[in-house]
Amino acid sequence: MRTVLKVVDNSGAKKVMCIQALKGKKGARLGDTIIASVKEAMPNGKVKKGKVVYGVVVRAAMQRGRCDGSEVKFDDNAVVLVDKQGQPIGTRVFGPVPHELRQKKHVKILTLAEHIA
Amino acid sequence: MKKNSTMVYHSIYLEKKRLEIRMLKSVGHNFYTLFLSLFDQLVLGNCVLLVNLRRMRLEKCWFCSSTVYPGHGIQFVRNDAKIFRFCRSKCHKNFKMKRNPRKVKWTKAYRRLHGKDMTQDSTFEFERKRNRPERYDRNLAENTLKAIKKIDKIRSDRASDHIKNRLKTSKVQRQKEARKQLELGIHLVKAPLALAQDSSLCLPKIKVNVSQAQTEENQPMED
Numbered sequence: 001m002r003t004v005l006k007v008v009d010n011s012g013a014k015k016v017m018c019i020q021a022l023k024g025k026k027g028a029r030l031g032d033t034i035i036a037s038v039k040e041a042m043p044n045g046k047v048k049k050g051k052v053v054y055g056v057v058v059r060a061a062m063q064r065g066r067c068d069g070s071e072v073k074f075d076d077n078a079v080v081l082v083d084k085q086g087q088p089i090g091t092r093v094f095g096p097v098p099h100e101l102r103q104k105k106h107v108k109i110l111t112l113a114e115h116i117a
Numbered sequence: 118m119k120k121n122s123t124m125v126y127h128s129i130y131l132e133k134k135r136l137e138i139r140m141l142k143s144v145g146h147n148f149y150t151l152f153l154s155l156f157d158q159l160v161l162g163n164c165v166l167l168v169n170l171r172r173m174r175l176e177k178c179w180f181c182s183s184t185v186y187p188g189h190g191i192q193f194v195r196n197d198a199k200i201f202r203f204c205r206s207k208c209h210k211n212f213k214m215k216r217n218p219r220k221v222k223w224t225k226a227y228r229r230l231h232g233k234d235m236t237q238d239s240t241f242e243f244e245r246k247r248n249r250p251e252r253y254d255r256n257l258a259e260n261t262l263k264a265i266k267k268i269d270k271i272r273s274d275r276a277s278d279h280i281k282n283r284l285k286t287s288k289v290q291r292q293k294e295a296r297k298q299l300e301l302g303i304h305l306v307k308a309p310l311a312l313a314q315d316s317s318l319c320l321p322k323i324k325v326n327v328s329q330a331q332t333e334e335n336q337p338m339e340d
Contacts, residue, residue, distance in 0.1 A: 059194075068173060069188025075196045096198040115198035 001027070004039065005079040008058060009090030009112075012045015013038045016055060016079060030060040030072070031100040033086070036079065046089055047081060053089075055079035056106055058097045058113075072098060072117065080109050088112065180208035180218045182225035235279040240272040 001020070007013045016036035021028035028034045034055050041049045059074035066072060074096070081089045088109055096115040101107075110116060176185040179201045191209050193201045203209040211221065218226040228234040243264075299318055311321040 059196075063191060070185075070190060070192055072192045072194060074194050095196050096194050098194075117192075117194040117198065117200060 003077060005034075005036065005055070005057070005077045007055075007081060008078045008094045009080045009088060010045075010092045011081045011088075011090035012047040013041045013049075013051075013053070013081060015040035016053065016081070018055075019052070022054075028057055029062065030057055030064040030074075030098055031104050031106075032057050033082070034079065036081075053081050054084060055081050056086075056088075056101070056104075056109060058093070058101065058109065059095065064098075064100065066100075074098075074117075082106075082109075176202045178202060178204035178208050180204075180212055180221075180224060182218075233280070233283070235276045238272065238275055240268055240275065243268050 001018055003018045005016055005018060007016055015038075017039050018028065018034045018036050020035040022033045022035065024032060034057060036053055036055045038047055038049050038051045038053060041047055047053060056079060057077070058080050059076055059078035061073060061075065061077055063071040063073035078095065080093055080097075083089060086106060086108075091112070093109055093112040094114065096117040097109060097113040099110070099116050101110050173187050175187075176190075177183070178185050178190065180203060183204050185202050185204045190202060190204045191206075193203070193209070193212075195201065201212065203212065211218075218224040219230050221227055225234065229236050303312065303318055307320060315321065
């Protein structure tokens, strides 16, 4: 809640603020979906400021444990906007994304990504 | 170190490709990635090929260059997609402090840069990162395990030799300093009278009379 995340696709939004984590009692982590409110947007984009959107967290500064026991963490908190079905709204994704998304079935985001960490 | 001429070895030679060797180090998840160049003179025994059962790899810590075993350490992904792996929080914290490992004395980077540790050796050629998985063959796996042991031993021997050679010069210096100290401080261990008699820098020789040896016959005990 209230976490401002960077939007790393070309959907038009720049910053979103998390208003609800869809899963997890303690909040959303890397790879989870959130409901967010667009706080900052590009003037002509698909998404406008004030819109409520769904997003998938693709980078989190908080480390997340991997199945081999190691932990990964990223430099910032970033999100990719998706629709209710989980398909990304934008057509490009910037920066590295974790391969935890594969397990969460966000394959489309993985294919758009430039680098999978 | 005989060059073994099995069929597999030959076929690999004929293929003229670089091979990646990953293998089970022991029971468990640990894998060790080796590289065998066909043109390397130090090939030991058979070439070994093994396919990786799982995506597990022994990584190197970015800061101190020690191995990061699976289940340890933290992986930090920067936004330019560069991955930094750390073996423990010590290295991670140093990284966050923006320290340069080449200036931090206890890291391998520093030691290699300043010539403290061995830098160039053919044994390092065996351990290189390759991304091609190989087909599993039990014999080859066994042989590579043996090879790893041997290569390790050779490498550590050479490394310790390197360090020994580096420290050789200090022994001469230490002896010089000890001699000087003895000259200055001889009055602490040798009485001045003895020094006057015998002005060498050694401790005075004390003569002890050794008693005559007992005869073989049994001496009657005193009543």
